[in-house]
Amino acid sequence: MAFYLPAGRECELFAAACRARLPVLLKGPTGCGKSRFVEAMAERLGLALVTVACNEDTSASDLLGRYLLDGGGTRWLDGPVTRAVREGALLYLDEVAEAREDVLVVIHALTDHRRRLFIDRRDETLVAPPSFQLVVSFNPGYQRGVREMKPSTRQRFTALAFDFPDPPREVEVVRHESQCTADVAVRLVALAGQIRAAQDLGLRETVSTRLLVYAARLIVEGIPPREACRAALVEPLTDEVDVALALGDLVALRW
Ligand SMILES: Nc1ncnc2c1ncn2[C@@H]1O[C@H](COP(=O)(O)OP(=O)(O)OP(=O)(O)O)[C@@H](O)[C@H]1O
Ligand SMILES: [Mg+2]
Secondary structure (H helix, E strand, C coil): CCCCCCCCCHHHHHHHHHHCCCCEEEECCCCCCHHHHHHHHHHHHCCCEEEEECCCCCCHHHHHEEEEEECCEEEEEECHHHHHHHHCCEEEEECHHHCCHHHHHHHHHHHCCCCEEEEHHHCEEEECCCCCEEEEEECCCCCCCCCCCCHHHHCCCEEEECCCCCHHHHHHHHHHHHCCCHHHHHHHHHHHHHHHHCHHHCCCCCCCHHHHHHHHHHHHCCCCHHHHHHHHHHHHHCCCHHHHHHHHHHHHHHC
């Protein structure tokens, strides 16, 4: 079973949204547990999970499917969204705001109360079975381009806000995921608290639970803590020498 430590009532809300057949939007910073939550909920609800990592090249036909040349003729191959609808799976579109415009058309029809998928190239319409559940994620802080989610799309979803776990929970997550000692986990989480509070570092995205788990795993593998923090926290967060030095100073306060 996937380990997911809840922060509040997100599991109950998600299960209720599934029963009510409402699509769900997960928003929150990178590495705070969104994907792990979806994985755990799919297991808990007994649904197959189909995950699509969207990027700026993701188009509707990537999601729906395409005809492939096969011998003398062509053969249709379902894309992940079509497969998920046919199977009544839990469909997770990760970073959906990155995808191309035509993906929205596909999503809109699925979030509609009719829950339909129109496959234009086949002139086929699928109606999603009751178990089908759509979940998308969106990282609001991530301003790489102009990609934002349109209000008309956002308002088709119920939304759950995610953030890094509070310190006692984050300690538990880091311990569970790395098998490190309580002492290591407590120090890493305290360090993260300081880095997250240090707005003046000007980090585009701050230290995630994921990176704390990485640091703890390196320490468990025998890497000295300062070196582990450099590789798992400092270097992934910045390329700027002065910011790296400032982060290194914060690490040195703990070890
Ligand atoms: N509440 C939690 N319960 C269990 N593990 C967690 C939790 N929060 C974070 N983690 C740990 O953090 C790691 C990163 O979480 P996850 O991959 O779910 O992040 P994410 O929010 O999907 O990030 P991204 O936006 O980058 O995809 C997980 O692999 C897990 O080790
Ligand atoms: Mg994820």
